[in-house]
Amino acid sequence: MRNRHFPALLALLVAAAVLSGCGAQGRDKTAEEITGAGATFPYPLYSRMFHLYDQKTGVRVNYQGIGSGGGIRALMDKTVDFGASDAFLTDDELGAMGAPVLHIPTCVGAVVLSYNLDGKPALRMDATTVAGIFLGTITRWNDPALVALNPDTTLPDLAITVIHRSDGSGTTSIFTSYLSAVSPAWKTEVGAGKSVSWPVGLGGKGNDGVAGMISQATGSIGYIELVYATKNDMPVATLRNAAGSFVTPGLASSAAAADIELPDDLRVLLVDTPAANAYPISAFTWILVYREQNYDGRTLAQAQALKDLLVWMLSDGQSVNEGLAYARLPAAAIAKSMKLVDSMTYDGAAIP
Amino acid sequence: MTAQLSPKDRQERVRERAFTTAGLIAAVTLVATIAIFLVDLTISSRGSRSTFGWSFLWHTDWNPVTEEFGALPMIVGTLITGFGSLLLATPLALGIAIFLADYAHRRIVEPVKYLIGLLGGLPSVIFGLWGLFVLVPLISKFEVWFGHAVGSETLVTAGTTGVGLLASIVLLALMILPYSASLILDSLLVVPNELREGSLALGATKWDTIQNVELPYIRRSTVGAVVLSLGRALGETMAVTMVIGNGMKMPGSLFDPANTLASAIANQFLEATSPLYVSSLIELALILFCISIIINIAARAILRKRTQ
Numbered sequence: 001m002r003n004r005h006f007p008a009l010l011a012l013l014v015a016a017a018v019l020s021g022c023g024a025q026g027r028d029k030t031a032e033e034i035t036g037a038g039a040t041f042p043y044p045l046y047s048r049m050f051h052l053y054d055q056k057t058g059v060r061v062n063y064q065g066i067g068s069g070g071g072i073r074a075l076m077d078k079t080v081d082f083g084a085s086d087a088f089l090t091d092d093e094l095g096a097m098g099a100p101v102l103h104i105p106t107c108v109g110a111v112v113l114s115y116n117l118d119g120k121p122a123l124r125m126d127a128t129t130v131a132g133i134f135l136g137t138i139t140r141w142n143d144p145a146l147v148a149l150n151p152d153t154t155l156p157d158l159a160i161t162v163i164h165r166s167d168g169s170g171t172t173s174i175f176t177s178y179l180s181a182v183s184p185a186w187k188t189e190v191g192a193g194k195s196v197s198w199p200v201g202l203g204g205k206g207n208d209g210v211a212g213m214i215s216q217a218t219g220s221i222g223y224i225e226l227v228y229a230t231k232n233d234m235p236v237a238t239l240r241n242a243a244g245s246f247v248t249p250g251l252a253s254s255a256a257a258a259d260i261e262l263p264d265d266l267r268v269l270l271v272d273t274p275a276a277n278a279y280p281i282s283a284f285t286w287i288l289v290y291r292e293q294n295y296d297g298r299t300l301a302q303a304q305a306l307k308d309l310l311v312w313m314l315s316d317g318q319s320v321n322e323g324l325a326y327a328r329l330p331a332a333a334i335a336k337s338m339k340l341v342d343s344m345t346y347d348g349a350a351i352p
Numbered sequence: 353m354t355a356q357l358s359p360k361d362r363q364e365r366v367r368e369r370a371f372t373t374a375g376l377i378a379a380v381t382l383v384a385t386i387a388i389f390l391v392d393l394t395i396s397s398r399g400s401r402s403t404f405g406w407s408f409l410w411h412t413d414w415n416p417v418t419e420e421f422g423a424l425p426m427i428v429g430t431l432i433t434g435f436g437s438l439l440l441a442t443p444l445a446l447g448i449a450i451f452l453a454d455y456a457h458r459r460i461v462e463p464v465k466y467l468i469g470l471l472g473g474l475p476s477v478i479f480g481l482w483g484l485f486v487l488v489p490l491i492s493k494f495e496v497w498f499g500h501a502v503g504s505e506t507l508v509t510a511g512t513t514g515v516g517l518l519a520s521i522v523l524l525a526l527m528i529l530p531y532s533a534s535l536i537l538d539s540l541l542v543v544p545n546e547l548r549e550g551s552l553a554l555g556a557t558k559w560d561t562i563q564n565v566e567l568p569y570i571r572r573s574t575v576g577a578v579v580l581s582l583g584r585a586l587g588e589t590m591a592v593t594m595v596i597g598n599g600m601k602m603p604g605s606l607f608d609p610a611n612t613l614a615s616a617i618a619n620q621f622l623e624a625t626s627p628l629y630v631s632s633l634i635e636l637a638l639i640l641f642c643i644s645i646i647i648n649i650a651a652r653a654i655l656r657k658r659t660q
Contacts, residue, residue: 067622093625161513166598166611168416168623191417194623202515202609203598205619212484217492217513 034305037064038071038084040206041170041225042285045107045326046084049317057312059305068170069194075101075288078296081306083288086170087194088267100291102340103267105284106313108327110254111175112281113237114229115221116214117141121153126240127272127280131183133160133221135190136200141219156219163213163222166203168194174283175223178271182280223281226254227325241280242272249279255327257282262336282327287313293346303346310341393638399631408635414600414616416624421632423639425602429610430643432517432603433596434586437524442578444525445532450562453540465537472530480594483523488514488595491522495607515597518606523595524588528581535577539570572655579651583644589614613640 036046043065050061066074068085075083076097088103113130115123129145132138138145142155165172176192190196204210207228214222214234221237226249229236238248247253257270257278270282287310293303314329314337321328329337344351357365400408404421411422448468452461492514543566551561567574589612597609598619611619613636624630 069623069625072625166593166615167619170623193417194625195416195620197413197415197417197600201599202513203600203611203619205593205598209594213513213515216484216488220513 034061035080036082037074037080039068039086040065086285087173103286108254108258110226110249110282112226112229112249114234120235123237124149125237127182131186158219161220162201164201178281181272242274243276247279251327253279254282259330307351397631397635400635412602426613426616430612433520436521437585440525441529448533449536468530468534476591480591483595491519516607517610519595520592524585532577532581539573543569589618
């Protein structure tokens with residue numbers, strides 16, 4: 001009578017399905033495990049850092065690259081110990097978090113313009129031409145503005161196909177912040193944000209989606225993270241920075257962008273900074289934590305573990321950065337970040 | 353008359369009751385899930401509905417920076433790709449099914465049926481990749497050829513990438529083809545042989561039989577197959593995202609980049625932080641939900657009218 005058990009089995013399955021939904025949330029957190037969620041851009045860096053940290057200290061850090069927005073929501077819902085974001089929270093967003101949130105930068109990233117032209121010529125561009133291309137006012141590769149900047153290169157009589165991100169992303173936020181900073185027309189017509197209303201172009205999903213579309217279509221140009229261009233050996237444009245010199249994107253030039261007078265809360269854009277050798281489309285990526293750590297039944301041990309992790313990421317952890325094509329934080333930025341980490345409290349008292 | 357139940361009978365009765373209860377729970381859960389979806393989508397989209405009202409449905413701006421949202425480009429994109437692919441796939445599916453049921457040798461029917469099933473089970477991201485790397489370049493060539501043929505200078509020179517509405521329609525048609533073909537084939541195979549033989553005995557040709565006996569017999573299941581395929585086409589996300597170009601503006605032609613409701617949601621939801629942005633995306637989901645329901649109801653209505 002095998003099938004006698006069938007109803008019981010069915011009931012058991014239903015019960016299991018219902019219970020498994022509840023079980024996942026009831027897991028208790030110990031100091032030996034720290035959870036974080038957020039930006040996908042620093043995901044390779046964080047997973048390497050956290051792997052090393054686990055080997056060194058035995059503290060496991062579970063990081064999920066669910067996107068900056070998701071990370072901010074998770075921190076707000078208090079389901080993670082830290083969030084991670086490629087864009088700093090606006091004053092409004094900070095207000096919605098319910099309690100003061102600290103922005104701890106972990107590295108400097110750069111957004112590069114990559115293109116697909118026969119022969120992979122090296123190209124120079126300035127703020128006006130980049131804005132013109134993405135506004136749709138410069139539509140052909142042999143536009144006089146581009147020719148004037150690249151007198152030694154023969155530019156083809158070919159339409160420019162603009163490729164942008166279709167998903168909301170910190171990369172877009174950095175790139176459009178740059179365009180808004182350098183072009184008044186862009187600022188009024190489009191503005192800056194994680195996703196914007198693009199005047200022209202096609203959308204690709206993710207850095208790899210944009211990179212894929214660029215490699216598919218001759219005459220296309222798009223913006224991607226530096227690390228993707230390096231990995232796929234794609235040509236990148238050299239940009240004129242605020243100081244007037246042409247800078248090739250790279251680790252040194254993006255780190256140089258952070259070599260400026262920084263505000264104490266480190267919520268700052270690094271686009272078009274006045275530093276001499278700065279690559280103009282650079283940005284911090286941040287880890288977000290609540291300043292007051294005694295919330296939602298957290299223990300002092302948990303707060304200590306989190307603080308130790310942040311201190312390590314700003315000191316020894318920085319040695320991981322360059323091997324993975326993320327620029328190190330300059331010394332001044334590290335000093336200010338450490339000050340922020342030290343300002344974390346538990347029950348109003350400093351965390352030892 | 354209360355006959356004493358034997359232990360075996362009693363056991364049987366318990367078993368019966370347990371099974372009925374379990375079945376009922378499963379059925380109620382299904383209906384409740386759909387109801388909860390609808391309620392949840394309605395509640396979560398309140399912010400967007402109260403800000404934009406009905407104008408959300410016909411506004412063509414989608415600007416996350418200024419927080420002005422309108423769904424029309426995505427609704428149009430969804431309907432054009434959905435019905436376009438249906439228009440392309442249904443005749444082909446009918447042809448495949450009729451060929452396999454009435455013309456092909458038994459020995460090739462089984463392997464072909466198996467292959468169709470296999471194609472239907474392929475993950476859509478594979479279709480998407482194939483679309484991006486094989487189909488899109490072909491469409492791009494077609495675009496240039498078409499531009500020359502109609503003498504349109506803009507089509508030829510406007511940076512023909514091949515990505516856009518047309519690529520999505522063709523890709524979706526390929527994706528739903530195995531579905532509708534195998535569903536129609538299954539219903540053709542159960543057409544009673546008596547009907548077929550009767551028709552032939554009356555002197556009808558093979559084609560007469562197909563046209564006047566078989567096709568009317570499977571009309572209902574064909575409409576069912578078409579609706580199921582349309583459901584898949586409307587909701588398909590990954591493959592469409594990869595070839596539609598994800599433009600948030602009203603498409604002007606079949607070669608323009610566009611977007612569908614499903615693809616817009618999948619693309620933007622993760623990084624949407626402002627409450628109005630999130631609720632606008634949820635309202636897109638609500639619209640997609642309603643479109644699916646309306647199409648299902650319409651299909652039923654058509655069927656009922658036909659059978660009367």
